[in-house]
Amino acid sequence: MLFNSLNFAIFLPIVFILYWFVAKNNVKFQNVLLLIASYFFYACWDWRFMFLLMFSTLLDYVTGLKMQNAENQKGKRFWFWLSIITNLGFLAVFKYYNFFAESFTKVVSQIGWEISPMLINVILPVGISFYTFHGLSYVIDIYNNKIKAEKNIIDYAVFVSFFPLLVAGPIERATHLLPQIKKERKFDYxxxxxxxxxxxxxxxxxxxxxxxxxxxxxxxxxxxxxxxxxxxxxxxxxxxxxxxxxxxxxxxxxxxxxxxxxxxxxxxxxxxxxxxDIAEFWRRWHISLSSWFKDYLYIPLGGSKGGNWMRIRNTFIIFIVSGFWHGANWTFIAWGILNALFIMPSILFKSNRNxxxxxxxxxxxxxxxxxxxxxxxxxxxxxxxxxxxxxxxxxxxxxxxxxxxxxxxxxxxxxxxxxxxxxxxxxxxxxxxxxxxxxxxxxxxxxxxxxxxxxxxxxxxxxxxxxxxxxxxxxxxx
Incomplete structure (x- = not known):
């Protein structure tokens, strides 16, 4: 269902009326309604991928609780990596498998080896990069003791699949969105x-x-x-x-x-x-993704604390990963590398905050x-x-x-x-x-x-x- 379609023009008022005039100020009822509406919204794209969204939601919900209740750090680490590897594994298979298989084939063909890789013929599940990143930030924040695991599965499912942001962001954080989902909401004209x-x-x-x-x-x-x-x-x-x-x-x-x-x-x-300048551009473009990579990749890698080499290395890493996040094509990787090169002078001369x-x-x-x-x-x-x-x-x-x-x-x-x-x-x-x-x-x-x-x-x-x-x-x- 497209935002710029007649279907959405019908869907939105119906959900709005049910939300404020039927569910009224009952936050539990409102959240159930939002979850149903969100799943319906997503199913309109391709109902066959609903299982992937639901599985990802259930996985992170369970691993979040398991990490919080783990008796020791080893157990906590197990559940953390189970969630990370599984989520990134789904993303790799659906979004990047064919890219890596075809790229590997081209490389080995240069040395005379001819292979025929098995490719998967499946469409990319819409929004998978966005809702995967929602779940990853939630799991990482629990692991780092920044938030407590959510016990209400309905509330957590709404956080992951809230229909306005489900297919193309912004990439939300549990610290920002979950408290709003849990608290009472009254109509504000x-x-x-x-x-x-x-x-x-x-x-x-x-x-x-x-x-x-x-x-x-x-x-x-x-x-x-x-x-x-x-x-x-x-x-x-x-x-x-x-x-x-x-x-x-x-x-x-x-x-x-x-x-x-x-x-x-x-x-x-x-x-x-x-x-x-380019640094300012990236503070103003796709802010939720830029801040996500800053908080969950750039800073954990050491940020800019280790001198010029650390700043150069980490800047290239986040822009290459950002390019690759956008798609399985060398054009996106080149786009990321060029962005890193263009922003590098301001990084080296420390003028990126000017x-x-x-x-x-x-x-x-x-x-x-x-x-x-x-x-x-x-x-x-x-x-x-x-x-x-x-x-x-x-x-x-x-x-x-x-x-x-x-x-x-x-x-x-x-x-x-x-x-x-x-x-x-x-x-x-x-x-x-x-x-x-x-x-x-x-x-x-x-x-x-x-x-x-x-x-x-x-x-x-x-x-x-x-x-x-x-x-x-x-x-x-x-």
């Missing part, structure tokens, strides 16, 4: 209206921006040999806005939907395209220095996105090579004035609202009712005009 505003903006970014960009992105990346250099460059920039509109749009819809049920999810985006505050805070326009830094960072990020979007490494290098061909100095053919205006509107609104949790959180609240509703209706009308393609969200494949 202001919070619900705020959630609807965020949903509206998320739909605009997904349906109007991302799906419109997708048409031109597919054209340039699928026909990169025939397309001119200038069009390839424009296609790369369009992909930057496609993936931002697609993924941050999903996150906005997820956070807004959760707020309708009285639950606050972790923020996942903080206007990353206004970043002044840009903490919001750019041009309290000002209408950025300074010339800020504008140049934002432009350079956005261009570098766009270059990196080429590897993210390309089918393979050869495709990525050919795409970049063809940008700098003589055809670069021709008149572009894919530039859309309508889409350029829509992107300009997006970035203008995001700039104006960059101090808030999402762009239109406060825009219009001080206007009179007619102006405010005209603004919201104009956005809704634009969404309806572009509604129909129902493109899947890019991050569903991860």
């Amino acid at each position: 202001t919070k619900s209206v705020d959630g609807l505003r965020q949903i509206l903006w998320g739909l605009f970014k997904k349906i109007v921006i991302a799906d419109s960009c997708a048409e031109y992105v597919n054209l340039t990346f699928n026909s990169s040999i025939e397309v001119s250099g200038i069009d390839l460059l424009i296609g790369a920039f369009f992909f930057s806005f496609q993936i931002y509109g697609d993924f941050s749009g999903y996150s906005d819809i997820a956070l807004g939907t959760a707020r309708l049920f009285g639950i606050d999810l972790l923020r996942n985006f903080a206007f990353p395209y206004f970043s002044r 840009n903490i505050e919001i750019v041009a805070k309290g000002k209408y326009l950025p300074s010339l220095k800020d504008f140049i830094q934002i432009s350079i960072t956005f261009t570098l990020v766009t270059f990196l996105w080429i590897f993210f979007r390309a089918e393979n490494i050869t495709h990525a290098f050919n795409y970049i090579y063809n940008i700098f061909s003589i055809s670069f100095f021709t008149i572009p053919t894919i530039l859309s004035k309508r889409l350029a205006l829509l992107i300009t509107f997006l970035m203008f609104i995001e700039w104006v609202g960059r101090d808030e949790q999402y762009a239109i959180a406060k825009i219009g609240l001080q206007w009179n009712k007619i102006m405010r509703w005209s603004f919201y209706l104009a956005i809704a009308y634009t969404v309806m005009l572009h509604f129909g393609s129902k493109e899947e969200f890019i991050y569903f494949q991860f």
Whole structure:
């Protein structure tokens, strides 16, 4: 079930009404309802993978209790590693087995050995990387004595499978979400209206921006040999806005939907395209994943305490693992390595914390220095996105090579004035609202009712005009 579908437009109000008007303030009943709704939501994708979600949930629930009740450290360690190995084993089989098998075959063929690996022909279970990371953080936190194991299996199952975040995040922590699931929740009109505003903006970014960009992105990346250099460059920039509109749009819809049920999810985006360097970009893009790798990989590896060598090694490890998390393709690994290389100067010179505050805070326009830094960072990020979007490494290098061909100095053919205006509107609104949790959180609240509703209706009308393609969200494949 897609957020940008008619089915979800029917599903959400039904769950909302049952949640607040039937379950009312009975938190146990509300949680049972959320769990049923979440499993139904997931089953709409492919009911055959429900067993995997349920098994992963039950495994971590049981191992959490076993670790907490273990009589000694050895027993605790046993249950910990049982959960870690099993979870990562499922992820490896469904997501990475074919990649490793095919890569091994290519390597041994170079020395004259010809083998025919047995590949598995199965689709990737949607959301497996996200709900696996939910469970891993829970188990790791129990092992490190940061939290107590949850005894109520319904509450824990809702934490893992809460439908707004189930298939594409944000990646939640038990310390943040479980207390909200367990406590009594009462309907808050202001919070619900705020959630609807965020949903509206998320739909605009997904349906109007991302799906419109997708048409031109597919054209340039699928026909990169025939397309001119200038069009390839424009296609790369369009992909930057496609993936931002697609993924941050999903996150906005997820956070807004959760707020309708009285639950606050972790923020996942903080206007990353206004970043002044790569380090700032990664503090603002896919925040829940970046912080997950920081807390559960970078810091346990020693963080930056061991001098330059430690910082270099750990930075490359987390970016390579982050790239591999995104998919079983060498393009993602290359994307991770390049990100590590681009961020390395700020790591070595310890300037990665220079840009903490919001750019041009309290000002209408950025300074010339800020504008140049934002432009350079956005261009570098766009270059990196080429590897993210390309089918393979050869495709990525050919795409970049063809940008700098003589055809670069021709008149572009894919530039859309309508889409350029829509992107300009997006970035203008995001700039104006960059101090808030999402762009239109406060825009219009001080206007009179007619102006405010005209603004919201104009956005809704634009969404309806572009509604129909129902493109899947890019991050569903991860």
